[in-house]
Amino acid sequence: MSRSGPVGVGVIGAGVISDQYLSNLGSYPDVEVVAVGDIDADRAAAQATKHGVRSSGGVDAVLADDDVEVVVNLTIPAAHVEVSTAALEAGKHVWSEKPLGIEREGAKDLVDLAGSRGPLLGCAPDTVLGPGWQTAKRAIEAGAIGTPLSATTAFQGQGPDWWHPGPEFLFAKGAGPLFDMGPYYLTALVHLVGPIAHVVAVGTKAAEVRTIRSGPRAGTEFPVEVPTHLALTSIFEQGQVASSLMSVDTPLFRHGVFEVNGTEGTLVLGDPNYFGGSELRVYRPMVEHDRSKPQPYEILPEEGPLSGRGVGALCMARTLRGGDVHVATGQVAYHVLDVMVSAEESVQRKEFVEVASTVDPVPALPADFDPFAATLA
Template sequence: MAAPVGVGLIGAGNISDQYLRNLTGFPDVRVLAVGDLLEDRARAQAAKYDVPRAGGVDVVLDDPDIDIVVNLTIPAVHVEVSEAILAAGKHVWTEKPIGIDRDESQRLLSKADAAGLRVGVAPDTVLGPGVQTAKRAIARGDIGRPLFAQTTFQWQGPELFHPNPGFLYAKGGGPLLDMGPYYVSALVHVFGPVAAVAALGLQGTPTRRVQVGELAGQEFAVEIPSTLSVLMDFEHGAQAQSLYSTDSPLYRHGIVEITGTEGTLVIPDPNTFGGPITITRPLTKMVVPPEPVVQDVFAVPQEGVLVGRGLGVLDMARAIRDDRPHVATGRFGYHVLDTLLSIEEAAETRTFVNVESTIDEVGALPADFDPHAATL
């Protein structure tokens, strides 16, 4: 068996805990270094998870034993950091989105192809047992021919918990670019590539206020629409409607309902890796109020091992050693970005916008994919 694949992290902020907690527990990878512009923060995270090396970004880029670098920086510098990783001769796993601009994101993928290196793009939540089980159920025909989906993400906003949330309301952020990748990725896994989109957007307030941490009370500008209502048309004929909002006092997260000719499939929050999956069958008789509506609802057993962030890095590591494609590819991540940017443009112009990019059939993880197994 080959040795575990060496992994490094650039970015030791909030999300790094979730990655480090999981990656340090997967036998097929070994986390060797954590780098950050704030070197003390990197050292603190490395010490917390028994990672042997930490410091500035070069600690990761210059390590000859690291094959994959996980890019956990803010969206505005995703491409810049990913290009530096490629220049160091290492594969990239980047947090979503792949970038905030089409041209720079395509440039990144071209550089990776020229160097013979891989790019993987979050979210890897769609690789978890929730979405993957649902995907297999649809492929089996459990709900007949898929017709349309409805998704909802609404609440008052990340300033409720994030100590420095300004970047989430800047270009490349907002409920669409921050949370949209989870929902759009799940829908593309189920329906395939997006052909066209339409949208309406609004901004609840021009400024927001930090509510927790050292910056509590500080105001910051809102640069993007904080509510968007979206229609999506998929290449293979399905449709979807989605709401993304950080202007709502009503908390409703993770609603994904996929309706087919023979049932409606409800899948877990795509910002999680698993949860209850159900299919509701059509009514068998007319119901007249006040008689209650009672429908047949069946649980779909979830298949696979439930873990968390880092699953996509592990799949990439195994794929490199097995010389096969990994699932959450850069091309997939680019199509999701292209779709999200097209939604922004549709909201600005109040017209349908064609999504120029496309992708081939989206890969899947097998039901017996075990993150805790030592296979390398």
């Protein structure tokens, strides 16, 4: 059945991150959130009331709702594949929070299911669709730094156990700094530089047991299942190399180190956990050797309005109505997952690991892309 007008969205998962999604999706005229679902129906009802959504209930209620065209899957990582599969089988298009899954097999089955049945499949992070990252992507494609050669990224800090009231899942299989924050940095690298062919990584743990530091359960201990400090080297299909530090074991808090080096300049970006708002700087090779002077740089003005989480689902919605802006695809997300699992294997095997998957170069969004415009009749 052909539809017109705003695309109906059903959100499954009414946890902490749902506030951002529900607020942002409510600001995009081309989509309408019509249902909120959760295994805890009372929590779903509370979020629906808070954000003015007309319907709520369990997961099955959202999947059975004919007004829901796109399901936004905000469940925990371990449930992503199960919930997304159920949504695809119900004939819904799916936007999933990251990661797409926590193992290759289930995630690949999900991509294949979408391909065989026809629904669109997309996955966070959609921060790469924000004006900062899209401006940088178009600049790189236009040759602003010449031929890209390498990249450096880093985030580090004390970890979510210092602020999250229930952080155990962030230290379980399918999480840790690699799977929790890594998708932001690796997805941005794939968008800006290209697919990754090989990885080598070293991972360690500061402790086997950590303690919740805030909230009503402060003082509760829990096990650490994954490396909490990871040094990753990625080699891209076209020969570029990236060095990435991912750690929740350092007293120094430093997020958002992201630099792309080319033959004619270095592009310094912001934190890939954000959509933009940071100063984009291009540093050129120095013509004189004088360390007493600050190194000069050029500023790249961001193009487009600052968006937020949920813009990837909006891109899917516009594509459903005949547009062509769905670029944060399931295929890209699967490649990033494959890179992360390969990094885990490299830590265990202490050797380079080939990344079996690949993905086509990711196109940039149009310079006039505006998530706040009403484009659907």
